[in-house]
Amino acid sequence: MEVLRISTAGSVDDGKSTLIGRLLYETNSITVDKLEAIERASQRKGIGFLDLSLLTDGLIAEREQGITIDVAHIYFHTRNRKFIITDAPGHVEYTRNMITGASKADVSIILIDARKGVLEQTHRHYFISNLLRISKVIVCVNKMDLVGFEEGPFREIEKTFLDFAKEIQSSGPASAEAGSAPARQDITVMPVSSLLGDNITRKSESMAWFKGEPLLAILESIQVNTDLDRKPVRFPVQYVIRPRNESHHDFRGYAGRMLSGRLRVGDEVIVQPSGRKSKVSRISFFDKELQEATAKESVVVELADNVDVSRGDWLVPVDQSAALRTELEANICWLNAEPFNAGKVYLLQQGTSISKAKVTQINYVQVPSTLEKTTPTSLKMNDIASVKIKAAKPLLIDNFDENKSNGAFILVDEYSNNTVAVGVAL
């Protein structure tokens, strides 16, 4: 069974909770006791209807303030797919939560209230989907029942959105130099009514003018990670297995998760960053021997020679390596309450490798909603910036645009141990 990871974003009251609640409800994913708990909580709060937002707003503070302040995970499945929704709040002060929620997403769902149209937050949500190169973006224009299910207002919103999306693609993150739209991003704009269920799990009868599929049908048929296997092999070594027992006295296996590509038994490989060479002698998953490992698989690789390989190294076929880099251009989002300190050394984690690193220059900070650029000397929480980074160790990092699975990194503060920034390499 396949897994589809979805991130959702919308402004308060656009109907995000109602939309998620509707998907859960129509796929029989809400159990009676959870519904009853929500009923009880709704009554205590003095609201007459079933507040489906209580399903996703888990923490006490959130329930008290009536807002979502973290990333929540919601699960449901249909016959042949499992869905994981990461739901993050939409305000500017939660930009980092949105990026967190969207970092693993295959699909991003952006909600717009049909009466209000494209707002500042819509710009931010799309900006993030573009920054993270999410391959499928679905824009749900919600509350269509409140605009008489009419095509006119919908088409207007659709046009405004697509125009802005184009502008972000050409002058948003990463594209200034490349000058191109993100590869393979597919945008669908569709009219829905979450409250009534129109175009959520069934085609809307009130909007016969819309020819597209309902939301759930789209989610069920999107192809996931289809291109990862066609990328160069990226295998970061996580852990070295050395049983040192009778039956496996000389066994030395390199355990890791394939990020991309297809690694085959017999492949000549190079160990990066050391540059030593060997050959793949065996690939296994538990007690099964494999002829090849493909993207996303957690396997164990054995080499023909006793070369020095440890956690933090990459194994790549000799003809698929990339230039090692110590200097990077990157887009980063500052995640921490403590601002960026220009003189400070941070730890850069990429793959399983950890290196000391410095942000040597802030090219600019870009405001997602207006695309306006400034050049501050520091970065505050939620800032999205184009920067130059220098690392102490050579890294095998890909351009995020070319290989998402090996193009991102995090920065960790050595003293507080916090994850303070996330970045994508250009």
Next chain:
Amino acid sequence: KKFPEDLEHEAISIMREAAAQFERPAILFSGGKDSITLVRLAEKAFYPGKIPFPLIHIDTGHNFPETIEFRDWLVKKINIELIVGYVQEDIDAGRATEEKGKYASRNTLQTTTLLRIIEENKLDACLGGARRDEEKARAKERIFSVRDEFGQWDAKNQRPELFDYLNGRIKPGENVRVFPISNWTELDVWNYIREEELAIPSIYFAHEREVIERDNVLWPVSDFIYRDANEVVVKKKVRFRTVGDMSCTAALPSEADKLDTVIDEILASVISERGTRLDDKRAEAAMELRKVSGYF
């Protein structure tokens, strides 16, 4: 195949990160289906090497005998170190106080024992089988969840987890709870057990048992559960959906005596798994309050 393979690869990868990033990690083992799943994943993650973690069992003294029997069988089968923390020892030493009354349970007392075992064994990480779909506070839990010296969870100050990056750096005294099956649902776990043909304690299958009916729930009769004089004991065919402490785990009337029928019942059922756990019904935010104070 019903089980989403991606989740298995993800969980194995998380286990390897735990082994690589910590000096002394351990698996919290309750004998339930989630921790049995963890043990299987650990076997797969480090094969043909041994699992590099001991098992920790926090023993409330109110166990189903079937669970303890199963635990000891498994430990022997895979030849793994087992560390048992007895809640009774903390009660005897005055570090924990037994609850009184009709709903008395040792469930919350487990926290004291767990923290003691962590300290005594200098554990810096504990791998647990908690899942985000179990409960609403758990839906916000990280995969690497940092706890302070007192085991406390600071829900509003969690480290962001982006892409597949797990940051397990901690200060002395702190430790991390690791949740490799965070993204699995109850059904995923059952499908995995079926596809892997894993053995599980017999109480998961329908069997005859003496129960009392209270608050529309069936309670297993044992020495550990309070019983009013007017509450009658009846014999029923039941199974359990979780194997927690006997004093807070309710039985379900069931005819399902095979995995296939158990899974069918779960699919058809409308009560979610934690609905059979009394400890969550005490307060709407029961789970979050217990997590904040160091519960797993």
